[in-house]
Amino acid sequence: MSVAEPATPGAADASAAILVEKLNLWYGDFQALLDVDLRVRAGAITSLIGPSGCGKTTLLRSINRINERLGYVRTSGSIRLWGLDVLDPSVELAQLRKQVGMVFQRPNPLPLSVRDNVLFGTRVHLPDGRPPNRAESDRIVEEALREVLLWDELKDSLDRRGTELSLEQQQKLCIARLLPVKPSLLLMDEPCSALDPAGTEAVEELIWKLRGDYTILIVTHNMAQARRASEECVFMLLGEIIEHSDTASMFLNPAHSQTAAYIEGRYG
Amino acid sequence: MFEATAQNRSNRKVEGLFRLLFLWMTCMLILPVALILGVLVYRGGPAISWEFLFTQPLDNMTAGGILPALVGTVWLVVVALIASVPVGVAAALYLSEYAPDNRLTRAINLAIINLAGVPSIVHALFGLGAFVIFFRFGTSILAASLTLAVMTLPVVIVATRESLQTVPLAFREACWNMGATRWQTIRKIVLPNAISGILTGVILEVSRTSGETAPIMFTGAAAFIPFLPQGVLDQTMAMSLHLFVISTQVPDVPEHMPFGVALVLISMVLAMNGLSIAFRVYLRGRKKW
Secondary structure (H helix, E strand, O other): OOOOOOOOOOOOOOOEEEEEEEEEEEEOOEEEEEEEEEEEEOOOEEEEEOOOOOOHHHHHHHHOOOHHHHOOEEEEEEEEEOOEEOOOOOOOHHHHHHHEEEEOOOOOOOOOEHHHHHHHHHHHHOOOOOOOOHHHHHHHHHHHHHHOOOHHHHOOOOOOEHHHOOHHHHHHHHHHHHHHHOOOEEEEEOOOOOOOHHHHHHHHHHHHHHEOOEEEEEEOOOHHHHHHHOOEEEEEEOOEEEEEEEHHHHHHOOOOHHHHHHHOOOOO | OOOOOHHHHHHHHHHHHHHHHHHHHHHHHHHHHHHHHHHHHHHHHHHOOHHHHHOOEEOOOOEEOOHHHHHHHHHHHHHHHHHHHHHHHHHHHHHHHHOOOOHHHHHHHHHHHHHHOOOHHHHHHHHHHHHHHHOOOOOOHHHHHHHHHHHHHHHHHHHHHHHHHOOOHHHHHHHHHOOOOHHHHHHHHHHHHHHHHHHHHHHHHHHHHHHOOHHHHOOOEOOOOOOOOOOOOOOEOOHHHHHHHHHHOOOOOOOHHHHHHHHHHHHHHHHHHHHHHHHHHHHHHHOOO
């Protein structure tokens, strides 16, 4: 599958999957994001790095609007996905979340079988106006699990509970769960931080493999991971974007002294 | 270096003392239950027979069986359940899954807890005024069961809400972030995982309802009716009221009869509690996360 074509009116910049402009966000009285401008290239992996509390998770969670659930969040500015403003009140959140899949720090498979986990999205969204039949379901499950490199491991245990798998398998399953509804953008919030080194490597490998088919925005605390597993890198500090460049040059040659200090581990 | 000091020895003594105290209190708790059961079995046991359970009372309730009371209690409990469980579960779902955490929600929660503390005789008078007189159900199974339902509603709501809240928030978030609505989340994830707790709450409610006397006295239960109820608008006998009546109101009841009635009643309650525990163990064993 290819990157969702920007079949969108008013997409000024076709290569930008996400275009954030002057985004400000307040939790009550606390301003967590200050005039954030960000352009995320379609089909690429972009990592968000920065010390704890710098707003990277907040930024991520603004994009599929799950921050709003907190109730005391206010935003101004715009977030455009393929040219369409997701902060517009007319946006149907269910459709937004179908297009924008999210992976969490702690793997959160549902307490259902592996099979039902993968099929969950199709049962919620009914892409063909009905739940997939048996044959379609089998195909969907196989495709999704193949894509996340789990098929060979799990093809004989599709009835096992997702919650019984190893953490690495759980996290891959959580990614597989997003794919059947054909999202264009995957948001990942420190997807490897609950995993052991081997699991981290396997999931990073998977993320790298998904590049091109999906636009991926990944928050990470792990410098090495940002370096290994992303093409572009965004450094945030205290709610502002300090630097955004391709990963290799940011790590070799950071343009700002704060970025350099963070990358070298002088704070974090 | 490692010998006990005077301080260590005194600590150990105090430790032992408290341990003994708490153990003693626990025994005090078990003792009355054991005594009640023992006395009931010893004195009521001889009264129990096929005939006692399944025939009509005779000779002004000084002989014969307790069938109408037994059947009446089942009627009362079943109708009360039908009335209270859907309302209670729905209310708990709203409070746990939909309601914003604001002052109104907290006030409702407080009201529910207070409702659970209202004495049953007050519920009885409420039932008399509301169901018997205002809604003109008369003294009937319907009025009595609705009174019981109102009284036990808080128990159902609290038990349901608690078991809903044992389902980790992460599951709900996973669903919401896939674009599932609250109801889809409830139906596919929350309810299937909370059902064991809800069933437990319901069964506890049953056991509590079956022993209540005051709420049904004015609203639907009668001391003596020599036939079985045919519908919800009939009056009925009930185990708890029957026990009260033959213990205090009727002369010359053979001594083993009230004990027999009490034994049957408490056996019903214990059987239902046992069922509830078995259910819980079974359903817990199946869920893993």
